[in-house]
Amino acid sequence: MLLMKKMAVLKSHGLFDIVLEMRGGASLSLTSLTAHELSELLDKRELSSKELTVAHLERIGSVDDKVKAFTTLTAEHALLQAEEIDKKRVHGEKLSPLAGIPMALKDNMCTRGIRTTCSSKILEDFVPPYDATVTEKLNSAGTVLLGKCNMDEFAMGSSTENSGFFATRNPHDLNAVPGGSSGGSAAAVAAQEAVFALGSDTGGSIRLPASFCGVVGLKPTYGCVSRYGLIAYASSLDQIGPLTRDMTDCALVMSAIAGHDPKDSTSAPMDIPDYSKYLVNNVKGMKIGLPKEYFGAGIDPQVLAYLQQAIGKLEEMGAICEEVSLPHTMYALPAYYIIAPAEASSNLARYDGVQYGLRVEAEDIVSMYCKTRSQGFGDEVKRRIMLGTYALSSGYYDAYYMKALKVRTLVKRDFDHVFENYDCLLTPTSPTVAFNHGEKADDPLTMYLSDICTIPVNLAGIPSLSLPFGQVNGRPVGLQLIGKAFDEGTLLRVGYSLEQSTNLTKPLPALKGGSRA
Amino acid sequence: MSQKYETVIGLEIHVELKTATKIFCPCPNEFGGEPNTHVCPVCLGLPGVMPVFNKRVLEFAVKAGLALSCEIASYSKFDRKNYYYPDLPKNYQVSQYDLPICKLGSVEINNNGEVKTIGITRIHMEEDAGKLLHGGATITSSNYSRVDLNRTGVPLIEIVSEPDLRSAEEARAYMEKMKAILEYLDVSDVKMEQGSLRCDANISLRLVGAEKLGTKAEIKNMNSFRSLQRAIEYEVERQTEILDEGGRIVQETRSWDEEKGITVSMRSKEEAHDYRYLPEPDLVPIIVDPKWVNELRASLPELPDARKKRFVKELGLSEYDAGIITGSRALADYFDEVMIKYNDPKTVANWVMGELLRLINAGDMEITENKIKPDQFAALLQLQADGTISGKMAKTVFEEMFATGKGPETIVKEKGMVQISDEGALATLIEKVIAANPRSVEDYKAGKEKAIGFLVGQIMKETKGQANPGVVNKLLIEKMK
Ligand SMILES: [Zn+2]
Numbered sequence: 001m002l003l004m005k006k007m008a009v010l011k012s013h014g015l016f017d018i019v020l021e022m023r024g025g026a027s028l029s030l031t032s033l034t035a036h037e038l039s040e041l042l043d044k045r046e047l048s049s050k051e052l053t054v055a056h057l058e059r060i061g062s063v064d065d066k067v068k069a070f071t072t073l074t075a076e077h078a079l080l081q082a083e084e085i086d087k088k089r090v091h092g093e094k095l096s097p098l099a100g101i102p103m104a105l106k107d108n109m110c111t112r113g114i115r116t117t118c119s120s121k122i123l124e125d126f127v128p129p130y131d132a133t134v135t136e137k138l139n140s141a142g143t144v145l146l147g148k149c150n151m152d153e154f155a156m157g158s159s160t161e162n163s164g165f166f167a168t169r170n171p172h173d174l175n176a177v178p179g180g181s182s183g184g185s186a187a188a189v190a191a192q193e194a195v196f197a198l199g200s201d202t203g204g205s206i207r208l209p210a211s212f213c214g215v216v217g218l219k220p221t222y223g224c225v226s227r228y229g230l231i232a233y234a235s236s237l238d239q240i241g242p243l244t245r246d247m248t249d250c251a252l253v254m255s256a257i258a259g260h261d262p263k264d265s266t267s268a269p270m271d272i273p274d275y276s277k278y279l280v281n282n283v284k285g286m287k288i289g290l291p292k293e294y295f296g297a298g299i300d301p302q303v304l305a306y307l308q309q310a311i312g313k314l315e316e317m318g319a320i321c322e323e324v325s326l327p328h329t330m331y332a333l334p335a336y337y338i339i340a341p342a343e344a345s346s347n348l349a350r351y352d353g354v355q356y357g358l359r360v361e362a363e364d365i366v367s368m369y370c371k372t373r374s375q376g377f378g379d380e381v382k383r384r385i386m387l388g389t390y391a392l393s394s395g396y397y398d399a400y401y402m403k404a405l406k407v408r409t410l411v412k413r414d415f416d417h418v419f420e421n422y423d424c425l426l427t428p429t430s431p432t433v434a435f436n437h438g439e440k441a442d443d444p445l446t447m448y449l450s451d452i453c454t455i456p457v458n459l460a461g462i463p464s465l466s467l468p469f470g471q472v473n474g475r476p477v478g479l480q481l482i483g484k485a486f487d488e489g490t491l492l493r494v495g496y497s498l499e500q501s502t503n504l505t506k507p508l509p510a511l512k513g514g515s516r517a
Numbered sequence: 518m519s520q521k522y523e524t525v526i527g528l529e530i531h532v533e534l535k536t537a538t539k540i541f542c543p544c545p546n547e548f549g550g551e552p553n554t555h556v557c558p559v560c561l562g563l564p565g566v567m568p569v570f571n572k573r574v575l576e577f578a579v580k581a582g583l584a585l586s587c588e589i590a591s592y593s594k595f596d597r598k599n600y601y602y603p604d605l606p607k608n609y610q611v612s613q614y615d616l617p618i619c620k621l622g623s624v625e626i627n628n629n630g631e632v633k634t635i636g637i638t639r640i641h642m643e644e645d646a647g648k649l650l651h652g653g654a655t656i657t658s659s660n661y662s663r664v665d666l667n668r669t670g671v672p673l674i675e676i677v678s679e680p681d682l683r684s685a686e687e688a689r690a691y692m693e694k695m696k697a698i699l700e701y702l703d704v705s706d707v708k709m710e711q712g713s714l715r716c717d718a719n720i721s722l723r724l725v726g727a728e729k730l731g732t733k734a735e736i737k738n739m740n741s742f743r744s745l746q747r748a749i750e751y752e753v754e755r756q757t758e759i760l761d762e763g764g765r766i767v768q769e770t771r772s773w774d775e776e777k778g779i780t781v782s783m784r785s786k787e788e789a790h791d792y793r794y795l796p797e798p799d800l801v802p803i804i805v806d807p808k809w810v811n812e813l814r815a816s817l818p819e820l821p822d823a824r825k826k827r828f829v830k831e832l833g834l835s836e837y838d839a840g841i842i843t844g845s846r847a848l849a850d851y852f853d854e855v856m857i858k859y860n861d862p863k864t865v866a867n868w869v870m871g872e873l874l875r876l877i878n879a880g881d882m883e884i885t886e887n888k889i890k891p892d893q894f895a896a897l898l899q900l901q902a903d904g905t906i907s908g909k910m911a912k913t914v915f916e917e918m919f920a921t922g923k924g925p926e927t928i929v930k931e932k933g934m935v936q937i938s939d940e941g942a943l944a945t946l947i948e949k950v951i952a953a954n955p956r957s958v959e960d961y962k963a964g965k966e967k968a969i970g971f972l973v974g975q976i977m978k979e980t981k982g983q984a985n986p987g988v989v990n991k992l993l994i995e996k997m998k
Contacts, residue, residue, distance in 0.1 A: 109565075228567050230564040230565055235799050236798040246697065265800050333610065345599075346609050346793070349599060350564070352601065352603075354664065355606055356563070356564075365603060392794075392795055486708070
């Protein structure tokens with residue numbers, strides 16, 4: 001009965017096709033919908049948040065042993081939140097469009113009373129006594145927290161293989177990595193375990209997993225979303241953003257989390273825009289730059305073919321796409337690997353076993369520091385702490401850190417320069433689709449190259465969005481749109497236009513291929 | 518002994534600012550409290566927290582800079598000073614490195630009458646660390662240490678002097694001047710014993726006439742003006758001996774041991790920290806509006822030097838007296854308040870510097886802890902002036918006032934201490950004493966003027982000290998004519 005009713009409801013919303021494609025019952029089909037679709041059902045009381053939450057918890061129960069997207073599940077907490085929202089809805093309270101929507105947070109965003117690990121052994125049992133500003137904002141929007149998502153330890157990595165606990169799998173092909181470092185967040189959304197998730201992006205950590213997992217991922221302008229309560233990797237580069245099923249959800253989540261926060265001095269003094277108003281299917285006359293440095297050697301021909309298809313589509317819709325140059329692009333990666341580790345070496349100094357987190361007892365304080373940090377941190381974290389410590393050491397500071405800051409300025413100027421004539425830029429998010437587990441795990445330098453297309457944006461502090469566009473051997477391809485500072489609107493508009501005019505932006509996960517999982 | 522070496526001293530002073538809240542979080546900035554009660558996620562340095570700069574700290578730092586004739590930076594920033602210590606929860610201290618808020622200032626000191634200008638290199642803002650309570654004597658010899666983070670995030674300014682000081686006395690005079698200026702600005706409690714004013718000294722020697730600075734030792738852990746002076750004197754002696762024996766000074770950090778009266782090596786130059794300064798990415802640069810600086814400059818209170826000059830010029834106090842009284846804002850304010858009700862600068866100065874400071878120093882107290890209200894003080898001086906009580910009585914009453922906080926009239930009444938000045942009342946007694954002491958009267962008449970003292974003494978004894986000695990003296994002379 002209930003199932004039939006739901007199917008009828010879905011059909012009446014023109015969503016029947018999607019449901020038919022899904023295997024399993026009604027619960028499973030519910031998990032395939034977007035936040036804005038679900039919001040409508042919730043608003044009309046055709047569905048309760050509790051039912052929706054249960055559906056997601058069941059979905060997690062059935063697929064997460066393969067995907068391994070979560071470090072911590074908060075089922076009880078989620079059901080309580082859902083019930084509360086349902087009550088409010090019954091009482092006719094005015095609710096936000098995200099009220100009652102089940103979502104997940106990357107495990108580097110503090111949640112009061114819920115452990116927040118950064119996927120590190122050193123914080124395995126850390127339970128923050130306070131909420132991050134994004135947590136607070138989503139709480140007041142009435143979202144339902146399903147759990148915390150796995151990540152590369154302290155957000156250092158591009159594959160979510162560097163988790164201190166376990167690796168996350170790509171829902172499209174379980175042999176592939178989900179990308180990183182927000183791999184758990186992207187995989188949870190792709191595997192329909194959560195309607196949306198938040199990730200953080202320091203050098204591509206939202207966009208790369210979005211690309212690999214076939215979801216939309218936005219890294220907002222630096223200062224757009226509060227970092228208060230985000231456990232820092234590299235403070236001058238970190239930025240929180242949404243991972244969603246489509247552009248409309250991306251806009252909805254942004255409207256809920258963006259805005260000035262007095263607790264974050266680096267957050268911009270801005271009003272919270274209504275990002276939904278940018279969801280316009282029209283790119284006529286828009287000038288889109290194609291930076292040649294991003295289309296060079298190393299790009300997979302099939303990825304390139306999809307890019308060309310996207311360019312063709314945009315031109316067809318009246319946009320003007322032209323080649324541009326960002327000449328300092330090649331220096332961005334090395335500069336990033338000075339600046340980010342330098343900040344990380346300082347940010348991660350607090351994990352010393354004194355006040356919280358792991359402590360390995362030893363005969364004196366210095367040995368306690370050494371043992372705690374040796375056992376608590378994984379190899380990649382240690383590698384970056386050492387790199388950063390070295391770069392800041394007296395005698396090396398000018399040669400490395402100062403020079404990297406100069407490169408950063410040049411990279412930023414490149415963008416300023418092209419944005420004098422172009423509305424946004426289009427590039428691949430990654431030169432290739434998702435690689436296999438273990439493929440690059442022992443070769444840090446090759447792994448670092450995964451972020452070659454995403455890193456310059458973080459150095460410049462500007463917004464950038466990854467949008468799914470086709471698949472190669474079942475693995476999604478991501479388009480990257482790069483915009484001017486605080487012009488997320490243009491990215492949403494271009495992304496929305498592509499989404500409305502093709503059927504390439506919503507790849508469905510196969511959840512296959514994981515014999516080793 | 519002729520001077521072979523010249524002593525060169527530079528001081529680094531840490532001043533805790535008395536803002537209502539800490540520098541980067543809303544926790545109360547209060548001394549003491551149960552351990553770890555004035556804390557929040559931010560000052561505990563929990564994962565994910567971010568600092569928010571308390572603008573009052575900037576105001577206080579700029580005021581200090583203006584009072585010390587510094588240039589105020591229009592663009593300044595915070596940096597992280599990285600080092601591991603358990604009283605530092607983030608294992609970095611937010612401080613200022615290459616762009617301090619103030620630089621290139623100066624201050625005039627007066628060392629026993631010798632006036633000298635000392636350069637101020639810079640003033641920067643930073644956060645204080647917490648406190649460790651060791652289970653044993655030191656961190657290395659203890660089985661455990663407890664960490665109290667109440668002080669973590671208390672705002673500090675560090676004032677760095679040029680190496681312009683040439684003796685322990687000068688260093689002390691400089692510190693005393695700094696304390697006075699900061700007290701006048703009302704930006705700090707400036708209590709060395711409580712640690713709100715702390716100081717490290719860089720000390721080196723060079724041959725008299727030499728230009729190049731000698732190798733310096735940095736002395737830490739001096740908790741009073743006295744220990745600052747003693748530590749420097751000891752260190753100068755230590756370095757002199759080494760140089761005299763043909764040895765070389767090692768660049769190092771040394772700690773003053775108050776009990777033993779010596780400095781001991783803490784760490785050598787090789788063991789010194791590499792602080793790996795990094796611009797603080799969680800804070801934005803500090804942009805200072807010159808208009809605001811001018812407003813602050815205009816609102817600065819009268820500073821010790823100006824007040825001293827005014828006291829000399831307008832009130833006719835001696836340089837010395839004015840120097841002592843204006844050396845502390847609380848004392849000078851007190852002086853001014855007494856003067857409102859009893860406008861006799863010299864008498865008030867004598868009483869303040871004599872009786873009041875004597876009792877305060879004996880009780881190891883602050884001026885502000887003194888129980889005598891300025892109008893009570895003035896009333897006492899008035900009682901003495903109109904002859905109601907004698908000078909000697911006044912001192913007794915003053916001590917009672919100091920101990921109990923009672924008004925002078927109350928004490929005089931309670932003790933029946935009113936002076937007898939009535940000539941009629943004294944005449945009978947005087948005649949009686951003259952009759953009883955013919956010998957002294959003879960002596961006086963024979964020209965031994967001292968004999969009158971004995972007679973006065975007798976009368977004072979009879980009246981239990983209440984007779985007005987002036988009146989008694991006058992009456993005696995009349996009667997013995
Ligand atoms: Zn605090």
